[in-house]
Amino acid sequence: MTDYLILGARLLGGQPTDLVLRDGVIAAFSADLAHAREGVPLETIDASGLVALPGLVDLHTHLREPGREDAETVLTGTQSAARGGFTCVHAMANTSPVADTAGVVEQVWRLGREGGFCDVQPVGAVTVGLKGERLAELGAMADSAAGVRVFSDDGICVSDAVLMRRALEYVKAFDGVVAQHAQEPRLTEGAQMNEGALSGELGLVGWPAVAEEAIIARDVLLAEHVGSRLHVCHLSTRGSVEIVRWAKSRGIDVTAEVTPHHLLLTDDLVRSYDPIYKVNPPLRTADDVAAVREGLADGTIDIVATDHAPHPMEDKECEWSAAAFGMIGLETALSIVQQTMVDTGALTWEQVAEVMSARPARIGRVPDHGRPLAIGEPANVVLYDPEATRTVTPGDTASLSRNTPYAGHELPGRVVATFLRGVPTVLSGELTEGVHA
Amino acid sequence: MKHLLSAGDLSRDEAVRILDTAEELLGVAQRPIKKLPTLRGRTVVNLFFEDSTRTRISFEAAAKRLSADVINFSAKGSSASKGEGLKDTALTLQAMGADAVVVRHGASGAPHRLAHEAWTKGAVVNAGDGTHEHPTQALLDAFTMRRHLVGGGAGPRAADGAGAGTGTDLAGKRVTIVGDVLHSRVARSNALLLHTLGAHVTLVAPPTLLPVGVDSWPVSTSYSLDEAIEGTDALMMLRVQGERMNAAYFPSAREYSRRYGLDVARMNRLPDHAIVMHPGPMNRGMEISADVADSGRSVIVEQVTNGVAVRMAVLYLLLGGAPAPATELQNEGHA
Numbered sequence A: 001m002t003d004y005l006i007l008g009a010r011l012l013g014g015q016p017t018d019l020v021l022r023d024g025v026i027a028a029f030s031a032d033l034a035h036a037r038e039g040v041p042l043e044t045i046d047a048s049g050l051v052a053l054p055g056l057v058d059l060h061t062h063l064r065e066p067g068r069e070d071a072e073t074v075l076t077g078t079q080s081a082a083r084g085g086f087t088c089v090h091a092m093a094n095t096s097p098v099a100d101t102a103g104v105v106e107q108v109w110r111l112g113r114e115g116g117f118c119d120v121q122p123v124g125a126v127t128v129g130l131k132g133e134r135l136a137e138l139g140a141m142a143d144s145a146a147g148v149r150v151f152s153d154d155g156i157c158v159s160d161a162v163l164m165r166r167a168l169e170y171v172k173a174f175d176g177v178v179a180q181h182a183q184e185p186r187l188t189e190g191a192q193m194n195e196g197a198l199s200g201e202l203g204l205v206g207w208p209a210v211a212e213e214a215i216i217a218r219d220v221l222l223a224e225h226v227g228s229r230l231h232v233c234h235l236s237t238r239g240s241v242e243i244v245r246w247a248k249s250r251g252i253d254v255t256a257e258v259t260p261h262h263l264l265l266t267d268d269l270v271r272s273y274d275p276i277y278k279v280n281p282p283l284r285t286a287d288d289v290a291a292v293r294e295g296l297a298d299g300t301i302d303i304v305a306t307d308h309a310p311h312p313m314e315d316k317e318c319e320w321s322a323a324a325f326g327m328i329g330l331e332t333a334l335s336i337v338q339q340t341m342v343d344t345g346a347l348t349w350e351q352v353a354e355v356m357s358a359r360p361a362r363i364g365r366v367p368d369h370g371r372p373l374a375i376g377e378p379a380n381v382v383l384y385d386p387e388a389t390r391t392v393t394p395g396d397t398a399s400l401s402r403n404t405p406y407a408g409h410e411l412p413g414r415v416v417a418t419f420l421r422g423v424p425t426v427l428s429g430e431l432t433e434g435v436h437a
Numbered sequence B: 001m002k003h004l005l006s007a008g009d010l011s012r013d014e015a016v017r018i019l020d021t022a023e024e025l026l027g028v029a030q031r032p033i034k035k036l037p038t039l040r041g042r043t044v045v046n047l048f049f050e051d052s053t054r055t056r057i058s059f060e061a062a063a064k065r066l067s068a069d070v071i072n073f074s075a076k077g078s079s080a081s082k083g084e085g086l087k088d089t090a091l092t093l094q095a096m097g098a099d100a101v102v103v104r105h106g107a108s109g110a111p112h113r114l115a116h117e118a119w120t121k122g123a124v125v126n127a128g129d130g131t132h133e134h135p136t137q138a139l140l141d142a143f144t145m146r147r148h149l150v151g152g153g154a155g156p157r158a159a160d161g162a163g164a165g166t167g168t169d170l171a172g173k174r175v176t177i178v179g180d181v182l183h184s185r186v187a188r189s190n191a192l193l194l195h196t197l198g199a200h201v202t203l204v205a206p207p208t209l210l211p212v213g214v215d216s217w218p219v220s221t222s223y224s225l226d227e228a229i230e231g232t233d234a235l236m237m238l239r240v241q242g243e244r245m246n247a248a249y250f251p252s253a254r255e256y257s258r259r260y261g262l263d264v265a266r267m268n269r270l271p272d273h274a275i276v277m278h279p280g281p282m283n284r285g286m287e288i289s290a291d292v293a294d295s296g297r298s299v300i301v302e303q304v305t306n307g308v309a310v311r312m313a314v315l316y317l318l319l320g321g322a323p324a325p326a327t328e329l330q331n332e333g334h335a
């Protein structure tokens, strides 16, 4: 294993510091301590101008394996994650077969380990087959080698109030959390885009904000009633922010995430009828975008999560209503957060480390990620150049899919290096061979 | 004008030009030989992903009267009803050298995809997309209104005074559109076009059948047909599907009909010159009673005739680029 001496990186955007990564941990903060060890190569990286952050943690990633290996595999998805600065991703359960048994979650977890680009923490389904009828074997998944702590039927809302209540209660036995995709199903039958003046004009079935807010309101009350932990996936409206803010003020144990695309993009883009902008929950109004930014800045929204959702082009190169929901986002997430939150003065880099690493790791109960950059801590580190700019080309990704909404956008920042337990998965902006023990 | 995708894309002058052209072309339909050589050698494809015999026949007649080669491509039920078929079909049509593609599709925005994705080189005409728009229907409706309500022509039986409104718009006319606005592409296109032409549009429907955000449209709205009917110059009844009551848009067909249907008693409250319109196909007994549909105020059959002329004008202006129709019509014309 190679030792790394990183020169002059700005820790969490602060003063330039030298880091020594050795034996999988952060060994020292001084170049003087980087003496070459016998039989151990020492590589030096000039990191002047780069920001060092703890490896990013995504609580909401679709890796598509097993079942849709034409769209993404655990390997390509984790390579994409590494290029985006992530060292841990939570793989959503809506695969085929669904990740609703210990067998499937262990398979996904193992594929992540074998790939060696990013730790994969599987999310378990709440209900068998995501059908919303009866609970999956949550305890078996929790006890499996994958150690599942986050449960979600993401893509589908656990709309049955009794089932949701039971799930919230049941996961308390192993410190789990239910991550809800908040979408009242009857209010969103056939829904295609945000419901508002534009959906009326474009003749597309609306997805009203109330369908998200009604479920979040119900769920925070349920969580309060049974004393459980609730996580709200991809919150997207002003009303949702207000409900979560109210719930937190009451002391309800709720956390919430926002996606990079809901921090930046608005429903005007649907005017083109280009399904590259079709996503669930849908892109909302500029007022909603302002509200989720405020919510993230003031801590109402705890984290940013990508909802990276790969789809083959044939599911996007068609008419709007026939197209699949979702956009990829692992490799652009940090840049979008820089553009919308850091460059606007709403968050510091230290806070970015909180919302993209420390808190998602805490919510997901992954103890070795989202750690402070301190001596003895696991060497999960990303080096990021905030001064760089790049123009997004859909083909320039490790993902198997190309459905990025940012084609042609000039985005700030670039991931220069990602270290997973002291081994680079990305170096000089390029993927390495990964971590192979 | 490269494509006709939305009635909202037309300026007032472009719209008036289409109506004026249609006015001249209407004469062709009344001649023994209903044909002009204008689009000889050009290919018009009718690409119908959704059944609509009446619209397809109207476009087909329009293209043939301009001597275009017409290819009817019915994609319904084929693999094209799955999404990815749209692109492949477009590429096929392009390879076949289609100069214009007239597209009807069940998905809102499908014609935009066809036109904007470098899939189609020719002109794209939206012949109805999902619950979005149907711009040629709005043009034929405006054309019919202008013939009856503007210039010398006034009232239901005045349409023989052909061309009376040439060069003018519908400034100040009051148009009331009644029914399932939420699901109606006809209502959307009419609201946009009639506004552009200076008319005052009132949409009448139960609140459940008005789209969210309708207050940002350039129209007035009302929940009461009885209130809105006063002072109306043109009353347009939209088709309402009885099944809508299953999704709780209204309690029953009978209640709908009582509150929003047009019967003789309501019709008699219209001003004398007012006309009654319907884009077809009608649900007699639901939104319109048989007596009204067959009455002297009804211009519903004439709308069909005007549809051919308006579609001729659209194809002519999109593909012609030839001399002004007037000159050509005189050359070919009434000799």
Ligand SMILES: [Zn+2]
Pocket (backbone or CB within 6 Å): A154, A155, A156, A181, A233, A234, A280, A281
């Ligand atoms: Zn979701």
